[in-house]
Amino acid sequence: MSDLFSAADDESPADGPTPSESGGWQPADRPRSPLAVRMRPRTLDEVVGQQHLLEPGSPLRLLAAEGSRSGPAGPSSLILWGPPGTGKTTLAHVIARGAGRKFVELSAITAGVKDVRRVMDEALTARDLHRTTTVLFLDEIHRFNKAQQDALLPGVENRWVVLVAATTENPSFSVVSPLLSRSLLLTLRPLTAADIEALLLRAVEDERGLAGRVRLSDEALEHLVRLAAGDARRGLTALEAAAGVAWGEETGDGDGEAVVVELRHAERALDVAALRYDRAGDQHYDVASAFIKSLRGSDVDAALHYLARMLEAGEDPRFVARRLVISAAEDVGMADPSALQTAVAAAQAVQLIGMPEGRIVLAEAVVHIATAPKSNAAYNGINAAIADVRAGRGQGIPAHLRDAHYPGAKQLGHGKGYVYSHDEPHGIARQQYPPDDLVGRDYYEPTANGTEREIGARLARLRQIVRGD
Secondary structure (H helix, E strand, O other): OOOOOOHHHHHOHHHOOEEOOOOOEEOOOOOOOOHHHHOOOOOHHHOOOOHHHOOOOOHHHHHHOOOOOOOOOOOOEEEEEOOOOOOHHHHHHHHHOOOOEEEEEEEOOOOOHHHHHHHHHHHHHHHHHHOOEEEEEEEOHHHOOHHHHHOOHHHHHOOOEEEEEEEOOOHHHHOOHHHHHOEEEEEOOOOOHHHHHHHHHHHHHOOOOOOOOEEEOHHHHHHHHHHHOOOHHHHHHHHHHHHHHHHHHOOOOOOOOOEEEOHHHHHHHHOOOOOOOOOOOHHHHHHHHHHHHHHHOOOHHHHHHHHHHHHHOOOOHHHHHHHHHHHHHHHHHHHOOHHHHHHHHHHHHHHHHOOOOHHHHHHHHHHHHHHOOOOOHHHHHHHHHHHHHHOOOOOOOOHHHOOOOOOOOHHHOOOOOOOOHHHOHHHOOOOOOOOHHHOOOOOOOOOOOOOHHHHHHHHHHHHHHHHOO
8 A cells, every 4th residue: 555645646747748859749658647646636725626625724624734633633534425526535635645644545346354454553553653644545435335344443433544435425325323423524516617627727737737738729628628527537537638639630840839729639539529509508599499399390319319419418407307398288288198297207207316317217208208199289278368368358257156155155146056067967067167258268179189089079078068059
C-alpha cells in the first residue's frame, strides 16, 4: 500500500505536454498518470463543487487542516455518499495531505478481512512508533459484507485510522449501524455544468494539465461538458482524448501556438456525435414538437428516435413523461383509455427509478401511444364546452338539479321533479340536464377508431333516452 502522493505522480513535468523534435507540441510519449489524476486538487480550495461541505469551520475543513488533529477529539472518520465523479476520492487525497499522515487505499471489490486487519495493524504501529496518522480510503464500501465492515470498527473506534469510505449507495441501507454511528456522513451533490466547465478550463491552463498548449472552441467545450454529465473524471478523460486527436492532426513548423480543439476532435476521440440540442432554446422545442407529432401521427420509429435524442442530450426525463401523459389524453383519448394509464404509470416509474433505466419505461409508453388508435374527441369536447362558457352560454342550472339539502331549498323548488336514475330501467332517466340554452348541444363526438367505435353507438342510444328524441 504505497503513498499515492509521490512527487512523480503529483507534479512531475513529464506528466504534461512536452515539445517534440520538430518544435511542435505533442502529449508526453509515456505519461505516468492520466489527466484526471494529475489535476486532482491538492487543497480544498481547488475542489470544484461541493461548496455546501466546504464552508469555513466545516468538518471537512477541520479534518483537512494541517497537523494530525481536527479538534480536541482528533480526526473523525467520514462516509462520503454521492454519484461517480463528484470528488469522493479527491477529498480523501486532500485529507491525507496533512502533515504526519499516511495514505492507504483499499477497494471493497478486491480487499478482504485480512487486508483490513493488516492495514489496522500497520496503522497502530505507525501511530505509536512514528506518530503518523493513517488515512484509509475505502472505495465502494457498500460492497463489503457485515463481517468485513465489522473488521473496520476497532480501528475507527480507537482512532488507529481516519477512515474515509466512499459509496454510491445509500449508507443507511449498505453500511452497518455501528460503523455508521462512528462516522460522519457527508452527501456529495452532482457537479453542475458550470463546475465541469471550470474544471476543464483549469486543466487546459494548469501546468499539471495541458499547460496552455491547447485551446477549446466553444462548441468543443459545450460538447465535453455535456458528455461529462456531472462526472469530473469523465470530463477530464474526454478532454485528454480530444486534445490527443487535435495534437495528432497538428502539422507545420511548430511555432509553439496553442492547438485548437474543435468539435470534430471531440467527436472523433469519443466516437459520440454532438447533438444539436439546447434545453433552453429552439432545439428543445423543435425536438419536443417533432416527438409529439410523431406520436400523434402513429410513427413509432420516429417517436423512439426523438425520445432517444432528448434523453441522450440530457433532457429531464420528467419533462418527457409529462408530454407522454398529455399526448395520451389529447391524441389517443377514448380510442384507447388504457394509454393514459400507461403514460401515468411511466411518469411515476421514472420518478421512482430514475435514469438510465427510466428510458425503458418511457420507451414502453411511447410504443403504446404511437401504436394506439387515435381520437381527439374528448379534447375537442372540452374545448367546445369552454368556448361556450367564455361566450356566456349556459346560464343557470335547472331547478330540479339544484342542491336541495339545505333548509329552505325545497321552498325555492330545488330538487322538485328530479328523477333518480337508478330507479329507472337501465339506470338512465329521461330528464333535462344542461341549462335551457344548451339543450341539444353536443360536445363529445366520438370517432370510429378503437374503443370509441363502441362508445359512439352507446352514446347515440344514451342521448336518445335522456333527451327523449
